[in-house]
Amino acid sequence: MSLRSRLTAGLALAIAAATLAAPPASAAPAQLLSDPVYDYATAIREAVYIDTPVDNDGDGVADKVVADIIRPSEAATAGVKVPVIMDASPYYQCCGRGNESEKKAYATDGTVTKFPLYYDNYFVPRGYAFIAADLPGTSKSKGCEDVGGAEEIAGAKAVIDWLNGRAVGRTAAGATVTASWSTGKVGMIGKSWDGTIANGVAATGVDGLVTIVPISAISSWYDYNRVNGLVNPKVSSVPSLHSLVNARPAGTCTSVSNALTTGADASTGNYNSFWAARNFVTNASRVRASVFVVHGQNDLNVQGVHFGQWWSALAANNVPRKLWLSQEGHVDPFDSRRSVWVDTLHRWFDYWLLGIDNGIMSEPMADVERAADVWQTSTQWPPTGTxxxxxxxxxxxxxxxxxxxxxxxxxxxxxxxxxxxxxxxxxxxxxxxxxxxxxxxxxxxxxxxxxxxxxxxxxxxxxxxxxxxxxxxxxxxxxxxxxxxxxxxxxxxxxxxxxxxxxxxxxxxxxxxxxxxxxxxxxxxxxxxxxxxxxxxxxxxxxxxxxxxxxxxxxxxxxxxxxxxxxxxxxxxxxxxxxxxxxxxxxxxxxxxxxxxxxxxxxxxxxxxxxxxxxxxxxxxxxxxxxxxxxxxx
Incomplete structure (x- = not known):
């Protein structure tokens, strides 16, 4: 079958999935999934510099975040718009992502030739674009990283605004560029700090963010660095995290760094306005995206309080949601339950971003690991009858x-x-x-x-x-x-x-x-x-x-x-x-x-x-x- 024939067949599946005839009673139900009909090797790779509404490096110019994009070229040629999966991260150059600490690699023109993780490899052939966005003050983005603050959230949100025509994006040469290729639908995903960004952006209620998948993510920065009036010495402080990921020239972000130190008030365990601005739970009523929460019950870094209070707040606001709880610590499900995870994530994104009615929201709400690689499901969580x-x-x-x-x-x-x-x-x-x-x-x-x-x-x-x-x-x-x-x-x-x-x-x-x-x-x-x-x-x-x-x-x-x-x-x-x-x-x-x-x-x-x-x-x-x-x- 030619590539164009496979493309047509794949698109037909995505569009007509809900109208397929039911299989005979003796047959297994059809698995409604997007197919890998696009050529990954020839996908379009581009970098867009997007204006944020913030200027926290004080240079008189709106801070810009870099969105590194990969999207199927055949869809662009055919005029088919695609949704976006985005991982906004501070780690793409300083530290890497995933179990193998992958970093971005660039061509001479500044476009990315290697994206960390498998999201681009797996989903771009299936009709998605993938964006790896550098948070403000990290990698190639401007501004200063403020660790959970207004700059960080505004930077990631600006990418969604650009995809929906509400923000200005430019090429490296300064030419204005739009996302006419995008449906405007975005799913954010990420582990740890990356997943925390997804929580924070969802809590703004931004239009276009359809779903998030926060993995081992923070829901309140106070509860990461503090514990009921006590300081948590087991984790990195806010100022040290800023220093870890900061990619700006020496002195550029000194005022922001000093403000982080002062605001965090490390000499006490007090809750204050600094921490309140970094508490996403209080804004759960604004969340318009579905949420797939993934967390290790034995995570001693981003501890269980983060999934627990976030989940309760989402439930109180009737947010569509799903939950995986493992027995591991700070571990991505790709590295603990790989094949089941990829299949589940595939169906989750297909449902929310492509509109394929594959039944995932009719399945049990929660998967809980009981022992190594031994899982049990619950229709509701906490279970009915608790x-x-x-x-x-x-x-x-x-x-x-x-x-x-x-x-x-x-x-x-x-x-x-x-x-x-x-x-x-x-x-x-x-x-x-x-x-x-x-x-x-x-x-x-x-x-x-x-x-x-x-x-x-x-x-x-x-x-x-x-x-x-x-x-x-x-x-x-x-x-x-x-x-x-x-x-x-x-x-x-x-x-x-x-x-x-x-x-x-x-x-x-x-x-x-x-x-x-x-x-x-x-x-x-x-x-x-x-x-x-x-x-x-x-x-x-x-x-x-x-x-x-x-x-x-x-x-x-x-x-x-x-x-x-x-x-x-x-x-x-x-x-x-x-x-x-x-x-x-x-x-x-x-x-x-x-x-x-x-x-x-x-x-x-x-x-x-x-x-x-x-x-x-x-x-x-x-x-x-x-x-x-x-x-x-x-």
């Missing part, structure tokens, strides 16, 4: 009891600044200074926690403030994804698979990965922290009186985890936590009134476990490797 169960604290022995009923007794907990998480949660029947473990009886049936746990403690502190730390733990030996390994749950193999078409300068092949697992006696399922002085307000801290009991409530990280029958659910309380929050120890001793303490858990029906499916290679590590560390922002 209800709150309140567990109380009882007993002063080691361990205490976690049960449904009435709390009893009191105890003193003295801060131990050197206590690591491993020592805090391991060997629960051993008395250790600085921690208190509570456990349920051995479970007689599986227990599914699906949503956001909340803890309430009634405490009196010997100091004017103290950190309060809580962890939910699954006690019971099992083989689990080792999210503390250097790959955060995956290892990279030497073999490759290809996803899309290749050219002489840009191949579509990527190294395969394997799940990294280890047998361990426990797993920390969820964590949460609170600074006592910020108990009532994140903006106006108030010291604790040493003679007063305070009832303090805070949220732990949202999860969807099953604690199997035969295991115990544990709650571990400590004070300071040098790994996850600072300031560190105040040396406090805290009296805990167990009669007024409650752990509230969202308990869901376990579901039909017969629907589980498993596939993929697994790398097994010895149990001692389970305590390894390693996080990355990208």
């Amino acid at each position: 209800s709150t169960a309140n567990y109380v604290l009882q007993g002063t022995g080691d361990p205490g009891t976690l049960a449904v009923g009435t709390g009893s007794g009191s105890l003193s907990l003295t801060d131990s600044a050197s206590l690591t998480e491993a020592n805090a949660v391991s060997s629960p029947t051993t008395a250790r200074t600085g921690r208190k473990v509570y456990q349920t009886a051995v479970l007689t049936s599986d227990l599914r926690i699906s949503g956001t746990p909340t803890i309430t403690l009634r405490v009196k502190s010997s100091k004017s403030t103290t950190t309060l730390s809580a962890r939910l733990v699954d006690y019971g030996t099992a083989t689990r994804v080792n999210y503390r390994s250097s790959g955060e749950g995956i290892s990279t193999l030497t073999s490759q698979t290809c996803w899309g078409s290749s050219s002489s300068t840009d191949d579509a092949c990527y190294k395969d990965t394997a799940k990294t697992v280890a047998s361990a006696a426990y797993q920390v399922l969820s964590r949460g922290w609170m600074d006592g002085a910020h108990r009532d307000s994140l903006t106006s801290p108030a010291n604790m009186s040493t003679s007063t009991y305070y009832t303090i409530t805070w949220k732990l990280r949202p999860i969807d985890q099953i604690i199997p029958a035969g295991h115990r659910l544990g709650l571990v309380l400590t004070l300071s936590d040098a790994e996850f929050v600072s300031s560190h120890s105040t040396g406090a001793t805290v009296t805990v009134d167990q009669t007024a303490c409650v752990l509230s858990l969202p308990i869901a029906p376990v579901g039909a476990l017969a629907g589980l499916s498993a596939a993929g290679p697994i790398t097994v590590y010895a149990p001692e490797s389970y305590a390894g560390t390693g996080t990355r922002f990208q």
Whole structure:
């Protein structure tokens, strides 16, 4: 079949998909997908310099962002308009994208000859354009990167405005250029900071942004750098992220960098106007795009609070949405569930950007990984039938009891600044200074926690403030994804698979990965922290009186985890936590009134476990490797 014949057939499929006759009852349903009918090697590659409404580098000229574009030439020749998939990123030159840290490569005329990741290779032949946009102040764009601020969001939004005729774009030579080839429909995708940009742009309500796919993405920059009045030392600060990606000449962005340092107010954990401007959750009512949220439940970098609060806000505003939750850390699903991911993403974009009624929105809302490469679906998330169960604290022995009923007794907990998480949660029947473990009886049936746990403690502190730390733990030996390994749950193999078409300068092949697992006696399922002085307000801290009991409530990280029958659910309380929050120890001793303490858990029906499916290679590590560390922002 000629290329033109294949082109016609592919377009016909996209247009007429909804009218295809139903297959016989004995046949499998037709898979309605866009076909790779366009030639990737001859695709049009161009760079457009787009005006933003901001001039934060102070040179008197509107800042410009660079949109590097690749689109099918045959569609342009035939006058067929195409939608756009866009990954707006600060990382295209400083750090690279994906598991293999790919960077853009350029021809002598400044156009991109190699795009990072597989989106261009896979989707351009299927009738999409792909745009890799450099955020302001990074790579070839002007302006100064303000890390989640107005400049960053306006820069990415300007690309969508240009695609819809609302912004000015120019060639490198300065000639005005329009996007007459575009349908105006845009889907944004990206992992980590890139996905964060997608959240932020969606929260502007910009017309033309039809869908976003935020992967391991931030929904509020305060909740990335701060935790309930405490500073998160495990992540990069806003000023250091600016320095990492800044590509402007020395001195150009000094004023912006200084403003980031001042605004972030690193000496405190306070919430202020700087952080409010970087909180996308508060603007969820403006979101007009569908949202496909993807997150690792064990992501210690962009922690689960980001998907949880974003998902809840989207649900409250009836935003069409879908969810994948994995057992890995800060890992792209392309590197953890590759074939299923590419197929699902393909159908998602076909539905939202090409209008192919392939049924994806009638499928289960959530996919949740239960163990390495073992998944379960839920029609809704949190699942229908989820209800709150309140567990109380009882007993002063080691361990205490976690049960449904009435709390009893009191105890003193003295801060131990050197206590690591491993020592805090391991060997629960051993008395250790600085921690208190509570456990349920051995479970007689599986227990599914699906949503956001909340803890309430009634405490009196010997100091004017103290950190309060809580962890939910699954006690019971099992083989689990080792999210503390250097790959955060995956290892990279030497073999490759290809996803899309290749050219002489840009191949579509990527190294395969394997799940990294280890047998361990426990797993920390969820964590949460609170600074006592910020108990009532994140903006106006108030010291604790040493003679007063305070009832303090805070949220732990949202999860969807099953604690199997035969295991115990544990709650571990400590004070300071040098790994996850600072300031560190105040040396406090805290009296805990167990009669007024409650752990509230969202308990869901376990579901039909017969629907589980498993596939993929697994790398097994010895149990001692389970305590390894390693996080990355990208």
